[in-house]
Amino acid sequence: MLLGLITPTGGTGEILGESIKHPERYLPRVGAMIEGPAFYPALSGKENLNVLATLGGFSTDRVQGLLEQVGLGERGKSKFKTYSLGMKQRLGIAAALLPNPKLLMLDEPTNGLDPEGIQEVRALLRSLANDGTSVFVSSHLLSELELISDYLVMLRKGEVVFTGKMTDLMLSQQPVIIAKGASENDLIKLLAIAEQAGHHATIRDGAVHVQGPAEWALDFNRAAFNAGITLSQLTPQLPNLEETFFEMTGDK
Amino acid sequence: MWNVAFAELRKLRRPTLFFGTMGAVVFFSALFSSLLFILIDSPQGNSDRGRVVGREVLGLATGGVQGFTSVGGFLGIIALCVFAAQTAQEYTYGTLRNLLVRQPGRLRILLGKFVAMKLFALVMIVLSAIVSIGASVILAPGAEVSTDLWFGADGRHAIFTTFVNVTISVIGFGTVGMVLGLLLRSPISAISLGVLWLLIVENLLVAVKNSWQSWLPGSQLSAIASGGSASGPVSGAIEYSHALLIGGIYVAVGATIASFLFVRRDVAN
Numbered sequence: 284m285l286l287g288l289i290t291p292t293g294g295t296g297e298i299l300g301e302s303i304k305h306p307e308r309y310l311p312r313v314g315a316m317i318e319g320p321a322f323y324p325a326l327s328g329k330e331n332l333n334v335l336a337t338l339g340g341f342s343t344d345r346v347q348g349l350l351e352q353v354g355l356g357e358r359g360k361s362k363f364k365t366y367s368l369g370m371k372q373r374l375g376i377a378a379a380l381l382p383n384p385k386l387l388m389l390d391e392p393t394n395g396l397d398p399e400g401i402q403e404v405r406a407l408l409r410s411l412a413n414d415g416t417s418v419f420v421s422s423h424l425l426s427e428l429e430l431i432s433d434y435l436v437m438l439r440k441g442e443v444v445f446t447g448k449m450t451d452l453m454l455s456q457q458p459v460i461i462a463k464g465a466s467e468n469d470l471i472k473l474l475a476i477a478e479q480a481g482h483h484a485t486i487r488d489g490a491v492h493v494q495g496p497a498e499w500a501l502d503f504n505r506a507a508f509n510a511g512i513t514l515s516q517l518t519p520q521l522p523n524l525e526e527t528f529f530e531m532t533g534d535k
Numbered sequence: 536m537w538n539v540a541f542a543e544l545r546k547l548r549r550p551t552l553f554f555g556t557m558g559a560v561v562f563f564s565a566l567f568s569s570l571l572f573i574l575i576d577s578p579q580g581n582s583d584r585g586r587v588v589g590r591e592v593l594g595l596a597t598g599g600v601q602g603f604t605s606v607g608g609f610l611g612i613i614a615l616c617v618f619a620a621q622t623a624q625e626y627t628y629g630t631l632r633n634l635l636v637r638q639p640g641r642l643r644i645l646l647g648k649f650v651a652m653k654l655f656a657l658v659m660i661v662l663s664a665i666v667s668i669g670a671s672v673i674l675a676p677g678a679e680v681s682t683d684l685w686f687g688a689d690g691r692h693a694i695f696t697t698f699v700n701v702t703i704s705v706i707g708f709g710t711v712g713m714v715l716g717l718l719l720r721s722p723i724s725a726i727s728l729g730v731l732w733l734l735i736v737e738n739l740l741v742a743v744k745n746s747w748q749s750w751l752p753g754s755q756l757s758a759i760a761s762g763g764s765a766s767g768p769v770s771g772a773i774e775y776s777h778a779l780l781i782g783g784i785y786v787a788v789g790a791t792i793a794s795f796l797f798v799r800r801d802v803a804n
Contacts, residue, residue, distance in 0.1 A: 288635055289803060306639045315636050319629075323546060323630060324628070325549055337541050338542035338638055
């Protein structure tokens with residue numbers, strides 16, 4: 284809908300100050316890769332970008348530079364059908380960068396990339412953002428989003444669960460103290476100790492997860508010792524984005 | 536629109552498509568024209584569907600373009616396949632999304648693609664004309680056919696008229712292919728349906744009732760290529776103006792419906 288592919292049936296929206304009812308006014312300043320990279324298999328990566336550059340009225344002189352920027356400088360002349368999934372993904376990102384966009388929309392940009400490629404894409408997106416490009420990433424990989432995002436819109440079943448700064452979201456979450464004992468029986472005792480002290484606690488993945496400030500870990504350790512439990516792990520930490528998502532949606 | 540046309544030309548010039556198509560055009564143009572002269576004395580005929588085109592006909596001012604006229608319908612089939620494939624592949628590859636993001640004006644996309652494919656078809660037609668007339672010139676002396684009138688004023692007029700008629704016909708066939716590509720959104724389905732209809736269904740219908748030939752789209756477009764006289768053992772003549780009108784209506788209605796759907800339809804995948 285944001286890219287003018289689907290007609291809105293109601294509501295309003297703006298991109299770069301223009302209504303989404305007139306995508307032709309903002310799309311020349313928007314780069315996008317959605318639903319995975321789609322190109323002509325019989326054309327080379329470079330020629331595929333030339334087609335899109337010609338179509339959008341951009342100079343084809345930029346194409347080789349973009350291929351090098353995404354690590355495809357050496358394979359630009361190979362046909363698209365010979366590319367690996369990661370190479371296709373890189374070409375999709377290069378195509379999205381063709382208009383030198385003010386807004387970049389990427390759907391699962393690290394899909395199919397090797398760990399090195401993922402690092403490179405993260406660095407590329409960060410440098411684009413630092414240079415003033417708004418980078419809009421949609422992904423199911425919450426750990427990935429946690430690493431690259433400044434702002435977050437969290438959706439569940441089509442409804443907005445959270446919108447705002449990533450730091451605000453994480454700071455609003457209760458810290459968690461993760462504790463492990465020697466046996467299953469110890470976990471039940473630890474759970475009881477935490478609950479008696481007025482903290483919400485659950486047993487998950489072979490450990491007790493207690494909501495409470497990091498400072499309470501000292502009291503918790505002492506109480507466990509007094510109860511005859513030797514802790515094998517006691518870790519105060521902030522919940523990650525995935526845990527926060529489940530906490531907010533109540534799914535787990 | 537021109538940006539779309541130039542972008543489309545980049546796709547159309549890829550070697551396998553361009554040289555493959557032009558190779559087929561050269562081969563069949565040479566074949567159709569050669570058979571006219573090589574089989575000139577054959578009792579089974581020397582033209583399409585067993586028609587006999589004798590020395591006296593080939594010696595006329597229009598004799599030099601007989602082969603070109605015969606291959607016109609075949610060029611139409613090639614154009615239908617190319618137009619259908621180039622249009623429908625945008626759906627199957629998912630590249631339509633890219634096109635619409637870079638050029639949100641959907642009618643501009645259609646017009647640009649159409650212009651580029653017309654240019655491609657024009658190259659096909661020029662090449663076919665050169666090969667078929669060239670083959671006729673080379674083979675005519677051996678078949679004892681006079682070429683004296685072929686390049687006189689009347690002959691040049693015949694070449695020009697045939698070129699225009701074949702061009703209109705080929706563009707018509709191509710537009711039908713594009714319409715099928717837009718409606719069916721699959722190259723295989725679009726080409727299969729188009730070729731099946733033109734080569735089999737229409738012939739069966741005409742065999743059942745000869746008068747239907749005057750109202751079927753493929754017959755009108757073929758009649759335009761041959762200047763208004765459709766050929767074949769079961770056919771009657773179709774007037775050029777009638778073929779132009781009915782064929783034009785088919786193409787215009789199909790193009791309007793397909794364009795409307797293309798502009799209005801959401802692109803969700």
